[in-house]
Amino acid sequence: MLRVIVRRLLQLAVTLIALSALIFIWLRNLPGGPIEALLGERATPERRALLTKALGYDQPILVQYAKFMQRVLTGDFGNSIRTGDPVTEVIGRAFPATIELALVAMIIAIGLGVPLGYLAARHHGRLLDNLSIAGTLLGISIPIFFLGYLLKDVFTQNIHWFPPSGRLSTGVDNTEVTGFFVLDGLLTREFDATADALWHLILPAFTLATIPLAVIVRITRASVLDVLNEDYVRTAEAKGLRHRVIRGRHILRNALLPVVTTIGLQTGALLSGAVLTEKVYNWGGLGTLITDSISGGRDYPVLQTLILLAALVFVVVNLLVDLSYAFIDPRVRVR
Amino acid sequence: MSLLDVRDLSVVFQRRGERPFTAVDKVSFSVEPGQTVGLVGESGCGKSVTSLAIMGLLPKRGNKVTGEVRFEGANLLKLRPDDMRDRRGRDIGMIFQDPLSSLNPVIPIGVQVAEVLERHQGMDRRKALREARQLLDAVGIPDPERRLKEYPHQISGGMRQRALIAIALACKPRLLIADEPTTALDVTIQAQILTLLKQLVDETGTALIMITHDLGVVAGLCDTVNVLYGGKVVERAARHELFARPRHPYTHGLLNSVPRLDSVRGERLHAIRGSVADNIPWTEGCAFAPRCDHVVDACLEGAPPLEPTATGGDLRCNNPVPVEVTVP
Numbered sequence: 125m126l127r128v129i130v131r132r133l134l135q136l137a138v139t140l141i142a143l144s145a146l147i148f149i150w151l152r153n154l155p156g157g158p159i160e161a162l163l164g165e166r167a168t169p170e171r172r173a174l175l176t177k178a179l180g181y182d183q184p185i186l187v188q189y190a191k192f193m194q195r196v197l198t199g200d201f202g203n204s205i206r207t208g209d210p211v212t213e214v215i216g217r218a219f220p221a222t223i224e225l226a227l228v229a230m231i232i233a234i235g236l237g238v239p240l241g242y243l244a245a246r247h248h249g250r251l252l253d254n255l256s257i258a259g260t261l262l263g264i265s266i267p268i269f270f271l272g273y274l275l276k277d278v279f280t281q282n283i284h285w286f287p288p289s290g291r292l293s294t295g296v297d298n299t300e301v302t303g304f305f306v307l308d309g310l311l312t313r314e315f316d317a318t319a320d321a322l323w324h325l326i327l328p329a330f331t332l333a334t335i336p337l338a339v340i341v342r343i344t345r346a347s348v349l350d351v352l353n354e355d356y357v358r359t360a361e362a363k364g365l366r367h368r369v370i371r372g373r374h375i376l377r378n379a380l381l382p383v384v385t386t387i388g389l390q391t392g393a394l395l396s397g398a399v400l401t402e403k404v405y406n407w408g409g410l411g412t413l414i415t416d417s418i419s420g421g422r423d424y425p426v427l428q429t430l431i432l433l434a435a436l437v438f439v440v441v442n443l444l445v446d447l448s449y450a451f452i453d454p455r456v457r458v459r
Numbered sequence: 460m461s462l463l464d465v466r467d468l469s470v471v472f473q474r475r476g477e478r479p480f481t482a483v484d485k486v487s488f489s490v491e492p493g494q495t496v497g498l499v500g501e502s503g504c505g506k507s508v509t510s511l512a513i514m515g516l517l518p519k520r521g522n523k524v525t526g527e528v529r530f531e532g533a534n535l536l537k538l539r540p541d542d543m544r545d546r547r548g549r550d551i552g553m554i555f556q557d558p559l560s561s562l563n564p565v566i567p568i569g570v571q572v573a574e575v576l577e578r579h580q581g582m583d584r585r586k587a588l589r590e591a592r593q594l595l596d597a598v599g600i601p602d603p604e605r606r607l608k609e610y611p612h613q614i615s616g617g618m619r620q621r622a623l624i625a626i627a628l629a630c631k632p633r634l635l636i637a638d639e640p641t642t643a644l645d646v647t648i649q650a651q652i653l654t655l656l657k658q659l660v661d662e663t664g665t666a667l668i669m670i671t672h673d674l675g676v677v678a679g680l681c682d683t684v685n686v687l688y689g690g691k692v693v694e695r696a697a698r699h700e701l702f703a704r705p706r707h708p709y710t711h712g713l714l715n716s717v718p719r720l721d722s723v724r725g726e727r728l729h730a731i732r733g734s735v736a737d738n739i740p741w742t743e744g745c746a747f748a749p750r751c752d753h754v755v756d757a758c759l760e761g762a763p764p765l766e767p768t769a770t771g772g773d774l775r776c777n778n779p780v781p782v783e784v785t786v787p
């Protein structure tokens with residue numbers, strides 16, 4: 125178990141270094157950039173050269189990268205070109221919003237996806253199964269933007285069940301502790317804030333959950349179908365075990381292995397989905413920050429750090445996935 | 460009253476868009492308490508389907524089971540699913556061919572033994588694990604304390620089958636069904652497992668249905684043997700009678716293809732010619748006719764009936780092997 129963790133942490137470090145280098149070079153080679161954004165199109169070449177030099181953008185890319193990494197290792201991610209605030213602060217404000225949204229989306233996707241996939245498998249070839257196949261196809265193919273605006277239209281304009289945007293209603297008092305509003309409300313016993321935050325979360329989380337939900341339903345269904353044919357399920361039946369025990373201990377426990385892997389792989393889709401979802405619901409998280417940093421004149425320091433952060437999240441989630449995999453499957457532990 | 464009385468058991472598989480397929484065709488046999496009965500026949504003759512039908516373990520859809528399976532008088536086929544679930548593992552235990560795939564790979568051996576005790580004997584986990592330790596010991600698994608915590612991939616094939624035997628016998632069932640329990644094992648291990656099974660059923664008085672394609676397995680074990688062909692019983696006899704005087708040409712052929720300790724070295728074994736693929740449907744004649752050296756005209760005019768023999772067995776053949784010829 126420990127070996128798995130150590131190995132994955134090493135992999136994490138290598139991944140992050142390689143990725144950061146790629147991102148760094150890629151960003152620097154995009155057309156447009158902070159100089160144009162700061163000075164405007166018609167600035168004199170002299171002023172441009174001056175600013176380029178002041179920001180260090182005249183040096184060779186590798187030197188720039190080395191300096192960047194050097195500062196990163198001391199915890200200094202620089203300042204946002206757009207706002208001048210420290211990058212850590214800018215990102216720190218947006219980070220909890222996105223994580224809260226993604227977590228709730230994942231809870232919805234797993235909480236609904238696993239039971240639905242299990243039911244579909246048990247009704248193999250019948251109505252419920254066919255409905256689930258059609259439903260997941262729709263879920264996978266519908267664009268998030270479209271679905272987001274559709275849900276928003278129906279549930280906030282036509283029937284006023286949910287608020288159209290933001291994370292809290294104006295006038296709701298909340299004390300920020302962690303930046304996770306649902307959690308903060310619980311910690312400070314401001315339960316109305318928790319309720320309000322949840323109420324705001326439902327539509328965006330559902331929008332963001334659709335693709336992972338559809339994928340999890342499919343994988344669970346296929347995996348349960350496989351396991352149902354396994355000899356050990358027949359052994360369990362031959363023991364006369366109760367349905368509940370066969371389902372939990374013998375079918376789901378084995379069937380969940382591929383599902384756990386899928387959950388890790390969905391993290392990437394979830395992060396990119398968050399960018400679109402946040403746009404629709406004006407969420408003010410990392411997605412919003414990315415859009416703003418790109419359109420607002422290539423805010424290099426913010427963008428670099430954001431992408432590194434995304435990679436970090438991805439690798440950490442997959443480490444957790446590996447650990448839970450090893451927890452479920454003893455055959456992995458000995459390797 | 461017999462312990463188990465199977466009467467005219469038929470299983471017809473019916474898939475949408477396919478012709479119905481009769482895998483088990485009016486099979487009847489019975490098992491007395493403590494008796495060991497063999498079900499023998501080539502692969503595909505319906506042995507596993509018969510045993511799964513007795514256990515109520517056939518797929519819920521796509522098949523039709525008719526006839527009666529009377530266990531201590533009660534027709535198992537008519538039981539509510541929950542009542543049948545109460546009996547499986549308690550009244551009837553079963554072990555299967557492949558011990559590796561028959562054990563759950565992610566659950567410790569101990570729990571897999573304990574859970575059947577928890578289910579049928581109302582034990583809590585601690586008590587059940589203590590009992591499981593005893594059971595593993597009784598089936599000859601060394602260091603049972605340690606094995607309780609181990610997983611199937613950590614023990615050998617022979618150990619796994621021993622563990623499955625412990626599971627099947629945990630609740631002291633009156634009947635044990637063993638479906639080719641040694642087929643997936645090494646030859647040396649096969650003999651050990653057979654010895655163990657024989658010892659356990661002798662000790663506990665459990666009746667045993669031994670299912671195998673290998674007459675050699677039956678030889679040292681069974682009181683009565685039922686030979687199946689194409690889903691039907693074609694011959695039934697006491698074991699010594701069957702080995703000494705096989706009457707059905709198929710049984711005769713099977714016996715001739717078994718390597719024997721007293722056979723002359725270098726002598727060719729006589730395999731039965733053709734394969735089950737050559738079978739004709741029982742509705743048109745004897746299914747074995749295309750492979751049979753004894754075939755007569757009547758063999759292609761419908762299925763021959765199963766008729767009692769002078770020695771107390773049953774035989775389904777128009778032109779059986781004459782008694783004298785088979786004496787070596």
Ligand SMILES: Nc1ncnc2c1ncn2[C@@H]1O[C@H](COP(=O)(O)OP(=O)(O)O)[C@@H](O)[C@H]1O
Pocket residue numbers: 472480482500501502503504505506507508509518
């Ligand atoms: N679930 C099933 N659906 C359709 N046909 C089946 C099914 N299970 C078994 N059969 C068929 O029934 C016949 C008997 O199978 P089986 O009892 O497994 O043979 P064996 O004597 O080797 O154990 C075979 O022809 C097999 O293909």
Ligand code: SF4
Pocket residue numbers: 707708709745746747748749751752753754755758763775776777778779
């Ligand atoms: S009935 Fe006819 S074909 Fe069938 S086994 Fe007997 S002799 Fe052979």
Ligand SMILES: [Mg+2]
Pocket residue numbers: 506507508638639
């Ligand atoms: Mg079989």
